[in-house]
Amino acid sequence: MIWNEARECMSRDELESLQSARLRKAVNRVYHNVEPxxxxxxxxGLEPGDISGIExxxxxxxxxxxxxxxxxPFGLFAVPLSEIVRIHASSGTTGKATVVGYTRKxxxxxxxxxxxxxxxxxxxRNDVIQVAYGYGLFTGGLGGHYGAEHLGATVVPMSTGNTKKLIDMMIDFGATGLMCTPSYLMHIAEVIEERGLRDQIKLKATLNGAEPWTENMxxxxxxxxxIEAHDIYGLSEVMGPGVAADCHFHRGLHIYEDHFYPEIVDPKTLxxxxxxxxxxLVITTLTKEGIPMIRYRTKDLTSITHEPCECGRTTARISRFKGRSDDMLIIxxxxxxxxxxxAALLTVDGITPNYQIIVDRVNHQDTLAILVEVEERFFSDEIKELESLQKIIEHAVHQAIGLHAKIKLVEPKSIERSMGKAVRVIDKRKLV
Amino acid sequence: MYIKQLSVFIENRSGRLNQVAQELKDNNINIISISLADTSDYGLLRLILSDADKAVSILKENGFSATITKVIAVRLTQEVGQLSELLAVLSAAQVDIEYMYSLKSGETEASIVIKASDPAKAVEAIQNSPFELLCL
Known part of the structure; x- marks a missing residue:
């Protein structure tokens, strides 16, 4: 179903004139209200009048x-705090937290x-949707919550932290929708299988985002x-989850261009x-009042297409994320x-995407090890079988990245499960 | 004909082996024989137990990768040349040995556990030889 056909299916010409009008307004707003x-x-050497259209x-x-x-915290806000009704903040794992504010609109x-x-x-509106993103400063929980409520669905604010209760309620309430990170969804699937409850769930669709995942996963x-799993994209600086999502055809994520103007630039030359x-991906918020973002560099790597989609929406689509330029490892x-x-691990039959990449430096040489869980389905009591599995995995990884990795088989469920963003990489290199 | 061996994948982590032993002890399961094959990252523990079926479900519940493998056990006696004769029987039947270890060793008896490349062929060859298969 298309929620807002007037906006999601408008002709490109109409969309461009809407974007141009909104950009002019946004530029005026920041020029007059945000000192930086x-x-x-x-x-x-620019004045608001120099921006006459989206081009x-x-x-x-x-x-x-x-x-x-x-x-x-509030230096980029374009309105006084009296107009701000909510604050969110990023985890700030790589530095000081980044704070964003929202007006009622x-x-x-x-x-x-x-x-x-x-x-x-x-x-x-007839669906029961569990929101299992963390509620709090992180935008996932409340963002998903307000959206699902606006949809008219019955919303169950699970947050994270109690997988057993989540599954019990999924069954008892007949939940048909679920929003959470892809790695948490994977963990939920594991627990459902362990408890043999697959036949009792009514889940039909999930929206998963906040971390990159692959098509195979x-x-x-x-x-x-x-179920049918959908990719949902967003970032707190721009809004939170809901900037883009993929439709039934899963050929990229439709970005809501009436609110967010996307550009793709070369990260080096810009x-x-x-x-x-x-x-x-660079995003300009066209309608945001609290903390407008002009050409915000997301660090997320993707490509864009303006080809029409079979679903009927005319919005541009961004491809599944290749990663963040921040996540890129140089090994x-x-x-x-x-x-x-x-993606390489998932080409090997029987492997689940529970893995951890460990990068270290020994004698001035980078080392790459990948921990992969040995699942029961491909567990063998013969060492030569396990060794051949290691070789197959090593080969698949080598094909994908051109590097030899040491594959370490580990016990099932020994890699820590995450309810939020999974820890996929441990970089022990100390480069001082 | 066959006996059940429990195979467990164990990462090389301190105390992990004892966790298996502890589970077996807590559930009153006796270890009849044990073999541990090791690599630099992990080990494969092979066990002949008083109750392999119970052990496999307990270990799985506790997060181990455990599986039951069918192996054969052959009664040998404490005499020079017994193993060589047995191997000659298997080799003549073109059966390869994946691994083997001692099941029981006493003053007169010395039986062994064998994982054969082709268990059915191995059983047939042994039944047509002077050797005796053990059942538990």
Missing amino acids: YRRRMQEA DIRKLPFTTKDDLRDNY DIDVWAECVARCCAMAGLG RKQIEARLG EPVPDGVTGE RGVNVFPSQVE
Whole structure:
């Protein structure tokens, strides 16, 4: 189902004129209300009047996470706090937390976008949706919650922390929808299988985001649970989950271009790249009041297509994320994304995507080890069989990333399960 | 004809082997024979137990990768040349040995456990030889 046909299916011409009008307004807003933006524009010799349409967006300076940190906590807000009804903040694992604020209208737009994602996943007012993202400063919980409520569904605010209760309630309430991270969904599937409850669940669709995952992992989860899993994308700096999601055809994520203007740029030169070419996603918020983002560099790597989708939506689609430029590991000079390793592991029959990449440096040489759980299905009592499994995995990884990795088989469920974002990489290299 | 061997995958982590032994003890399961094959990262524990079926479900519940493998046990006596004669029988039947270890050893008896490449062929060859298969 299409939640907002007028917006999601509008002609490209109409969309562009809407975007142009909204961009002009957004630029005016930040120029007159946010000192760091005004200064940045003045340094570039720009005035709001120089931005007459969406095509002028390239004249504007970029915004980065550092700008949010430098203006901690409220320096980039475009409205007084009396207009702000909610604050969220990023985990701040790599530095000071980044703080974002929402006006009442921002919250409404957010709920609208998440409702579009839910409808895209085939969910509606007759569904019972469990939200199993963390509730709190993280945008996942409340973002999913307000969106599912706006949709009119019956929302169960599970948050994270109690998988058993989540599954019990999934059965007792007849839950048909679930929102959580892909790695948590994988864990939930495992527990459902362990408890032999697969036949008792009524789950039909899930929306999963907040961490990159692969198409293979999506298909595996779908088969294990008998559901359709959808990718949902977002980031707190821009809004939270609901910036984009994939429809039934799963050929990229539809980005809600009436609220978020996407550009793909070469992360080094910052020049735009053509459709289909991978680069860094840059987003401009077109309607946000609390903390507008002008050309925000997401660090997420993807490509874009403007081809119409079979589902009837006309919005541009971004491809499944290749990773974050932040997540990229450089091992022995080779660029490696954890998602490439995951995709390779999943080509090996019988392997579940429970893995951990361990990078270290021994005698000035980078070492790469991958822990892979030995699941019962391919457990053998003969060492030569296990060794051949190791070789098959090593070969698949080598094919994918061009590096030899030491494959370490570990006991099932020995890699820590996560309810939020999975810890896929441990980099022990101390590069001082 | 066959006996049940419990095979357990064990990571090389301190105390992990004892966790298996502890589970067996707590559930009153006796270990008749044990063999541990080791690699640098993990070990494969092979056990002949008083109740292999019970042990496999207990260990699985406790998060181990455990499986039951069918092996054969052959009664040998404490005499020079017994193993060589047995191996000659198997080799003549073109049966390869994946692994083997001692099941019981006493003053007169010395039986062994064998995982054969082709268990059915191995059983047939032994039944047509002077050797005796053990059942538990």
